[in-house]
Amino acid sequence: MTAAGHAQQDSACTARRRRFRLTCLPHERPAVEALLAAEGYAFEAEPYLASARCLRTEPKPLGASAAAAFGLVYILDKSSMLPPVCLGARPGEAALDLCASPGSKTGVLAEMVGDNGLVAANEPKRKRYQTLRQNLQQLNLVQAATTGYPAEDYPGPGRWTRILLDVPCSGWGTADKNPKVMSLWTEQTIKPLLSLQRRLLTRAAALLAPGGRLIYSTCTTNVQENEDQVGWAAAKFGLHVRSLPAAPGFVFDPVENQKAKGALRVNGPASGGQSFFVAELGQGGESCPPPEASVSGSKHVRVAPDVLSRLKVEVNWQGLPPGRAEMEGERLVFRPDSGLDTLDGLSWQGTVLGQGRTGLRLSSRARRLVPEIGAGPSLVLDRVDELHRLLQGQSLPAPGPGPMAGLYWMDLPLGWVTVKGRRCMWTGR
Numbered sequence: 001m002t003a004a005g006h007a008q009q010d011s012a013c014t015a016r017r018r019r020f021r022l023t024c025l026p027h028e029r030p031a032v033e034a035l036l037a038a039e040g041y042a043f044e045a046e047p048y049l050a051s052a053r054c055l056r057t058e059p060k061p062l063g064a065s066a067a068a069a070f071g072l073v074y075i076l077d078k079s080s081m082l083p084p085v086c087l088g089a090r091p092g093e094a095a096l097d098l099c100a101s102p103g104s105k106t107g108v109l110a111e112m113v114g115d116n117g118l119v120a121a122n123e124p125k126r127k128r129y130q131t132l133r134q135n136l137q138q139l140n141l142v143q144a145a146t147t148g149y150p151a152e153d154y155p156g157p158g159r160w161t162r163i164l165l166d167v168p169c170s171g172w173g174t175a176d177k178n179p180k181v182m183s184l185w186t187e188q189t190i191k192p193l194l195s196l197q198r199r200l201l202t203r204a205a206a207l208l209a210p211g212g213r214l215i216y217s218t219c220t221t222n223v224q225e226n227e228d229q230v231g232w233a234a235a236k237f238g239l240h241v242r243s244l245p246a247a248p249g250f251v252f253d254p255v256e257n258q259k260a261k262g263a264l265r266v267n268g269p270a271s272g273g274q275s276f277f278v279a280e281l282g283q284g285g286e287s288c289p290p291p292e293a294s295v296s297g298s299k300h301v302r303v304a305p306d307v308l309s310r311l312k313v314e315v316n317w318q319g320l321p322p323g324r325a326e327m328e329g330e331r332l333v334f335r336p337d338s339g340l341d342t343l344d345g346l347s348w349q350g351t352v353l354g355q356g357r358t359g360l361r362l363s364s365r366a367r368r369l370v371p372e373i374g375a376g377p378s379l380v381l382d383r384v385d386e387l388h389r390l391l392q393g394q395s396l397p398a399p400g401p402g403p404m405a406g407l408y409w410m411d412l413p414l415g416w417v418t419v420k421g422r423r424c425m426w427t428g429r
Contacts, residue, residue, distance in 0.1 A: 016272050018055040018062060019046065019078040023071060023107060023139045026050070031412035032072045038384050039065050047248040049081050051111055066387040069428075070414045071138040071365060076104050078249070079266050079273035083217035084108035086244050086264070086278050087164050094118040094342045095162035098151045098204060101128035103135040103144075105166055110141045115321035118338035119144045120348070122151060137351060140368050142320055145339045145348045152199040154207060155346060161212040165204045167197045169218040169225050172275070190224065197229050205237040205281070214239075214281040219274050221265075223256045226277040231259025233281060242280040301325060307332060310360035313404050313416075314376035319368040323350075331355045332362070362404060362416050364427045370406040370413035377405035379417055379424060387414075395423040 020043075022029045029051070036043065040059035046052035055062065067073045084105045089095045091114040097106045100121035109119045121136065121144050123129045129148050136144050149155060170190050201216065208214050216233070218225050234241055243262035246252055251270035255263050260279055268275030301317045304326035317325070323336040335350035353369065354362040362369060373380055377400035381387055387409065390396060399405050402419030407426065417424040 016269075018058060018075060019081075019273070020053055020055070020062060020073045020075045021049070021051045021081070021107065021111075022053065023051070023074045028412060031410060032067055035067050035072070035384075035409050035412065036065065039067070041065065046078065048078075048250070049085055049108065049111075051108075052078065052081060054078075066384060066391060066409075069391050070367075071140065072414075074104065074107055074139065076107075077273050079219070079268060079271065079276040080104055081108055082247060082250065082264070082266065082276060083166055083215050083278050084112065084164055085247060086217075086280060087112075087162055087213060087215045089113050089117065089162045092116045092338075093162055094120070094160070094338060095164065096154075096160045096207065097121045097164045097166075098154060098200065098207075099123070099166055099168065100146075101125070101132040103132045103139075103141075105164060106132075106136065106144055107139055107141060109164065110144050113143060115143055116338060117143055118336060118342055120147055120339070120343060121145070122147045122149055122154060124148055124150045133349070133352075137363070138365055140351075140365065142323075142334055142351045142368060143336055143338065145336070145343060145350055147343070147346060147348045149346075152196070152203045154203055156207065158207055158209050158212075159342075160207050161209045163204050163208055163212065163214045164217075165200060165214060166217045167200050167225075169193060169197070169220040170222050172220040172222055187222075187224070190222070194224060194229070197225060198232065201229065201233040202236075205233060205239060208282070210283060212282060213242075215278060216281060217276060217278045219276055221275050221277070226265070226279075227255055227257050227260035227263070230263060230279045230281065231257070234259070239281040239283060242282055244278060244280050301334075307360065310356070310358075311362075312359065312402075313362065314371050315362070315369045316371040316375070317369070319370070325353065327360075330357055332360060359403075364416045364418070367413045367415045370408070370416065373406070373408060373411060375406075377401070377419065378408060379405050380408045380410070382410055390417070390426040391428075393425070395425045398422050398424040 022032050024032050042057035043053040043055050089112045093113050095109045100106050101123040106119050106121040123132045241262050244264050251267045253265045253267045263279035266276040301320045302324040325334045331352050332354040333350050334353050353366045379399045398419045404416045407414045407417045417426050
């Protein structure tokens with residue numbers, strides 16, 4: 001182990017502490033941290049991702065916090081953040097998350113590509129697809145689109161410069177938390193997994209554009225699913241295993257064979273997370289410079305006239321990236337311009353912002369549409385106990401006439417409360 005590795009292992013946050021991401025806009029992070037601090041949480045920044053934090057003090061489970069309830073934090077093992085970090089997507093680029101549900105890595109990718117980029121999050125199974133969409137909506141990832149194709153048959157030519165392939169695997173790297181995986185998936189029972197992984201690699205290689213980057217990752221320590229698969233794909237499709245830089249905050253073991261030289265094998269216990277395997281495949285021995293980022297279409301949000309006529313509240317449309325907001329049946333849906341060309345010819349869904357048959361009611365979680373304080377009815381709270389009262393289903397005095405009002409913690413927009421008479425409530429839908 002290198003001296004840097006020892007320093008990482010000795011870090012105060014190398015221990016198996018809870019990690020999470022601040023799932024808000026970059027300029028909102030200090031306000032979210034202030035909300036967490038007001039609830040008694042203490043934490044510190046992690047070095048491998050701007051939004052990543054490590055808990056130092058957890059007065060109650062982080063998932064029960066107000067910040068979590070309003071979709072401002074996402075609990076995630078640190079090793080799970082590494083594959084999208086290694087993909088290295090830049091602001092404005094498009095990335096394909098081929099096996100996306102529940103959307104944890106999609107969120108990291110969305111942070112990296114920013115508002116003018118695109119993440120296509122794919123999941124074929126209905127229940128997992130619904131979970132994926134619910135998570136993306138709660139986190140307000142309006143630059144993410146969802147598709148539901150079998151990943152091994154994902155349509156389209158090789159046009160993706162950034163592909164994340166986090167494959168189904170035996171999960172041996174999670175054995176400290178899920179010991180049953182060692183008996184569920186043995187060397188004698190993993191043949192279906194190995195076959196599926198190769199089919200997924202085959203399709204991902206075909207979808208990769210010249211000069212693109214494909215990240216293959218697993219949460220297992222099994223060589224057959226890691227080095228052997230990467231070596232097979234490199235030989236089969238004329239790809240190269242590129243050397244990934246050792247991300248700070250992790251301890252890495254040597255790869256098990258030279259087929260995957262340059263890949264990263266995370267030592268979970270020493271890193272304070274799960275054991276993971278991450279490899280980059282591409283054309284040529286070195287990573288090619290990423291293409292210049294571009295955004296098609298207009299630079300503003302286009303709102304259908306029937307949407308404007310049905311809304312009864314002031315809305316901050318400029319809180320959305322370039323795209324269009326229109327009714328699809330009874331739902332108000334936002335589709336980013338970044339998806340119109342990239343996903344042309346594919347069946348995909350954007351973000352649901354509201355719904356209604358006659359009138360139009362915004363989703364309580366559409367915090368990107370909340371205007372500045374005072375631009376409309378505004379419920380501004382500075383006490384955590386009031387936030388918890390709303391979350392527990394209690395009502396508070398309404399700031400003005402309905403049907404909805406913007407909800408804020410200090411100056412941080414949280415979403416929308418429903419106004420009924422002189423009281424307002426948080427519905428959480």
